[in-house]
Amino acid sequence: MTTPEASDAARRNAPWPQPKPVPALADKYLNIEDLRLGAKRRLPRGVFEFIDRGSEDEASLRDNRASFHRVKLRNRVMVDVSVRSTEAQIFGKPMSFPLAIAPTGAAGLACYEGELELARAAARAGVPFTLATPSLTSIERVATVEEGRKWFQLYMWRDRAASHALVKRARDAGFETLIVTGDTAVPPIREYNKRNGFNSPFTFNAPIVMDVATSPGWMWRVLRPYLRNGGLPKQAHYPNDEKGQQVRMVGGAEQLRGDNLRWDDIARLREIWKGPILVKGVHQPEDVLRGIQEGLDGVIVSNHGGRNLDTAVASLDVLPEIVAAANGKLAVIADSGIRRGGDILKAIALGASCVLSGRPTLYGTAVAGEDGAVHALALLKREFDAAMAYTGATKVSDITAKCLWREADAPR
Template sequence: MAGNRSAFQDVKLRHRALVDVSGRSTKTMLFGKPSALPMVIAPTGAAGLCWYRGEMALAKAAAAAGIPLTLSTASMTAMETIADHVGGRLWFQLYVWKRRDLSYQIIERAKAAGYEALIVTVDSAVPGNREYNSRNGFALPFNPSPRFLMDVARHPSWTLGVMGRYLTTIGMPKHENYPAEFRSAITAGAAGRRDEMQVDSLNWDDIARFRDMWPGILMLKGVNRIDDALKALTYGVDGIIVSNHGGRNMDSAAATLDVLPEIAGAVGDKCTVILDSGIRRGSDIVKAMALGAKAVLTGRATLYGTAVGGQDGAAKAIDIIKTEMDKTMAYTGCNTVDEISTDIFFNDWRSNQK
């Protein structure tokens, strides 16, 4: 996570003087449709634990801001509920199940619910070794440590406003997008679920099958190599997301900003390249676009806003990032997102390339 951040922080910009930027705009086109800024909400399974119905809060904030939202397979609100209650552009992220028929059921649900895009996460052959989760007893089945219980006691607004609200309305939240037989409460360790979610068998044949099944936009999330990106093109994918899962999976993963230029350069305009992992500021979006991304996903940045203030907090986080992007464009003399290039960089971005 720190590496993702320092890659952004290492890029310094130089302002351009005396350019009329009074007509500037952060607007862009994403897959042929307008977007208020080149930003999409990343899938985060924990949104519903940060806030009561956190996915709904994020989805409404995204729709109001004119940007797409990606709902996670691991979210606690059903994809149909989001589609029924929120307008705007909805994308769905798929975690593939060992029994592929379970994955196909999820894809059919997303298709029936009218999701615009299917994003297959391909960087999670095995679960990340998250020591902080072990230390905090944050595991399934839920096994709270004294430290965890102390944390809960010290945060009464979360305990009452999030968990308390669930318990007095719908009960302990469930992973509503999981296949029916595994849709147990998040605190329960459904028999066999861990085995079924182990997807170290995921491979390119699966992508071919998903392409056949999914008529809409298909993207792979977690592409980090030129050869994978070029291979993805031959499978007819519409977009690739250069991601290292926010630094949550593989130890020593390269920063995504460092691998982006070679991938964007290799695929050119043949598909849409999106970047995530480390976006915290509007200037980060500008840097990613200069290096070839058409848009970015935000995970933590918008989740932090949601955790603090639900829909209003998510809206505030989006607005902060949008304002920062607008200011960075103004300082660097860019009126449109198409004008953003490495010309605005002070230092040589190639210094981190292989």
């Protein structure tokens, strides 16, 4: 019989898990855009647009992709790159390639208990998974996925006691890193959600009923199991109002307003949370300097995937300033708009320790649950590996700004 010590040792000595393309999906889904179109076919319009679209005029959403196209790669020639490793480390622990799954509230609408599927996929692929405050699956249920690294994202509510209780639950369930989202002071303006009748928590109204009726597959695969197991899908961590109904998302109810988060909140969180603490949504060098003073372990450069402040700067454009301000004193992570492995390489070359990826694995789960998310990660990793080979990198630490060409490099 295997003792717990022996199985721990076996786990320590086992090779770190890597994302592998899923054979059943490999011929049909060749890149993230294929998975996106697959998700579009399978989800009701309201759910797909909630996941896929941005805010207001969606200028940041478009610019996120454009920013990666503005920065070019340079070939490196005559270098032996026959032996390569994409493995990286963040906070002293390994990842199969420098990417973690970003927090995405309502991941459980792309597929049934989508957060569980994502956590399993992340473990299988050797990357961390971040559970969001507005997730549909609870902290404790996600913690039943034993393998893999788990991070928790916090939307700090006005009701500090309720927020701190949530953080304690994540700590007690073994989550290792805390991400405090700082870029959502007020609810974002996304007009299509109103037109589609899309609400969070999910409610039925005339447009949604019409919409869902045209997606019988989603009704069967996603809605039906929720209805059989307790009712309409709803946020697992949100309190109920006096009528026993779940209070609306961020900003929708007084106790859930998120507009008075301050730097001194970090000191209180630090008393509860001994692992790394990061602030997400950072664009200003002076916020990085303050973060260093407050003892943060990292910042996440992000415009929330173009979903919050429209025309907010693309992460890649502001990353060099943030990395310079960090000056190696804290980790800098970047997200928003990564759809190709080459994009990951560009962020690393500009000084990011790793990236977060939000929509790609959601598209994957909409197509094929855990397998679909693993497939998305495998596609990104394969492209990242290819970009490393072309730019002459055999390990992640070989990736530097020398791999890049930027407008500023043009002869004048």
